[in-house]
Amino acid sequence: MHTSTTSTSPLEAWTAEQLQQATQGHWHNQKKPQTAVKRILTDSRHAEPGDAFLALQGERFDAHDFIEQVSKNGCEIAIVSHPVDADICQLVVADTRLALGHLGAYRRAQNSQLKVIALTGSSGKTTTKEMLGSILSRLAPTLITRGNLNNDLGVPMMLLELRAEHQYAVMELGASHQGEIDYTSQLVQPHVAGIINIGTAHLGEFGGRDGICTAKSEIYAHIAASGTAIIPAEDDFVDVIGQAVKSEQRLSFGTGGDVFATEVELLAQSAHFTLNTPQGTGQVNLPFAGAHNVSNATAACAFALALGIDLDDIVQGLQHAQGAQGRLNFIQHDKYLFIDDTYNANPTSMRAAGEVLAQQDGVRVMVIGDIGELGATAAQQHYMLGRDLVSIKGLNFIVAIGEFAPATQEGARSTQYGKKLQAFLTQEQAIPFLISLVETHQPQTMSFLFKGSRYTHMETLMADLMENL
Missing domain, CATH: 3.90.190.20 (Mur ligase, C-terminal domain)
Structure with a gap:
């Protein structure tokens, strides 16, 4: 059975009390909405009746400037860091950026049935995410990080899309500064989390690969007590990564690891290999080219095994995976x-x-x-x-x-x-x-x-x- 990752069922509505509880804010002048809120969004152009508009502030913009406009478009609720002069219910919070995180974390906590994978890395994380999406969404409804929604704003936005039918979530976490992955992994509360590799992407922000390793290793800080840490066995930072892991359960991938590929045949537009795992071996016809994608497939296998997915289901998922747009x-x-x-x-x-x-x-x-x-x-x-x-x-x-x-x-x-x-x-x-x-x-x-x-x-x-x- 293949289940689509995009659902037609509506998002779970928010009550005024839930919004207040999640953000620890207060309703300005005690004026609160009487109807349920169907969705929370940050793009003023799409705000309409039934929405709550969350006004973000950046170095070069302040969405509080658009609140009067969203009010004219029928949007009746704004989440703000300071009250504005507009005819709209205003939930005043200490910091709207952090409030977005609180709302995402609240929605995540409501979905206790969810099994969450969090992954990061310098290269290959999007392809590995798509492979995992292919494995898991064949088994049950799965939320998968879309596009580049992998930062301190994107991750909570993805969590706001959680629905009661979702059984799995594959969350890609990116880092542009120290502390960001610690923040986002705390929001997603993963059962399985790991690094695919430590490369040279974002060298400028971190001042070197040591800094990149420190930032990415934050992903191990919030794994569930019974959860599993995924480790890249071949990476030259594997010892440093190992020291960052606190989980008792670990699974490694790549040569010398628990999950690895042998008899690899690289073809022009695909690859064939034997997948070796603690559960046995499987033959994989991977519809992706390149040795790096064989490595990504072994990573995806390790993450899926850690969730208890059968090897046969993993092989089927890998063989039906499709690349993201603009990725080979x-x-x-x-x-x-x-x-x-x-x-x-x-x-x-x-x-x-x-x-x-x-x-x-x-x-x-x-x-x-x-x-x-x-x-x-x-x-x-x-x-x-x-x-x-x-x-x-x-x-x-x-x-x-x-x-x-x-x-x-x-x-x-x-x-x-x-x-x-x-x-x-x-x-x-x-x-x-x-x-x-x-x-x-x-x-x-x-x-x-x-x-x-x-x-x-x-x-x-x-x-x-x-x-x-």
């Missing part, structure tokens, strides 16, 4: 293969994507944008990336675009394969070169892979090239 999606366009991996990038996933492209047919062209959030190490990281990508056997051309493309090119030129890489500062400058590459190699088949950090919008360049073919 294969698109056939006439005789050209386009691999859309544009959702995001970090140094680890960039190298893994290069290995996947090397498995494809014809002339192989990797088109990369800058990687963000590397701080002071950015130029050095791009230099090392250029050096490593041109050294991947099977890549014919690499086109680097952006502010750090020259640094990437310098890295490429430090090897004997420097001519493989061309650097451009903008997409507009790169497109004529890409079109000329296609014309030069007619009538051969070609495979393109596009990847970059989210802000580089590499999907725009991919669409432009497709239109010109």
Whole structure:
């Protein structure tokens, strides 16, 4: 049985008393709503009758400015950090950002039947989350983190979507500063929690991989007493991670761990391997390319086993899993293969994507944008990336675009394969070169892979090239 992760049943309504109890706020002038609240939202554009609008404040915006507007749209309740002059019931709280967390935690506590997985990592967490979603949602209704709702605002927003029928929740937790995962894992109260890997994403915020490890390890702080910690056996921070774990029950994945892959066969768009677990072995035909996705699958297996899921169900779930949009999606366009991996990038996933492209047919062209959030190490990281990508056997051309493309090119030129890489500062400058590459190699088949950090919008360049073919 496959159960959809999107439910048609309505969200459980909130009473005025529940809102007050959850947030520890007070109703301004004792004016409280008489009807139930159907949902809590933070986007003023969608607020309507029956909603409670929660006014967030940021460095450059203050949603309290929109309360009069939401009132005119029929929304009768606002959750505020200070009263405003508007004809609307106002629940005044100490801090609306924290109130959102309190509301999410309240909803989580109401769903005592729920089994929660929390996961984090520098790369692969979204794909692992999708694999887990595929395993669990075949068994029962499952709430799965959508998009990038994995921070101190996104996590409680996801918890507000919990319904009584949900049996499982797979919560992806991200970190942009120390303490954030400690906060979000306390909200979700996981039964099973773990780190997939410690990479180099967000190096700028944490000042190095040690800092990243400390931030990610916060995920182990709030595991249920009878719960299980998941540990990456192959990671070079495995000892440090092990010290952060307080749970008695542990399960590790990867070579040397409790769950690992053997007899791995990497194909152009998939992988085949034997899955070895404490419950026995299974043969998996994984519809994802690359060794890194085999690793993600062993991680997903470890999380699922820790919830007591049967190995047969895990194998079935892995074999039916689908990738998230912009995560190694294969698109056939006439005789050209386009691999859309544009959702995001970090140094680890960039190298893994290069290995996947090397498995494809014809002339192989990797088109990369800058990687963000590397701080002071950015130029050095791009230099090392250029050096490593041109050294991947099977890549014919690499086109680097952006502010750090020259640094990437310098890295490429430090090897004997420097001519493989061309650097451009903008997409507009790169497109004529890409079109000329296609014309030069007619009538051969070609495979393109596009990847970059989210802000580089590499999907725009991919669409432009497709239109010109």
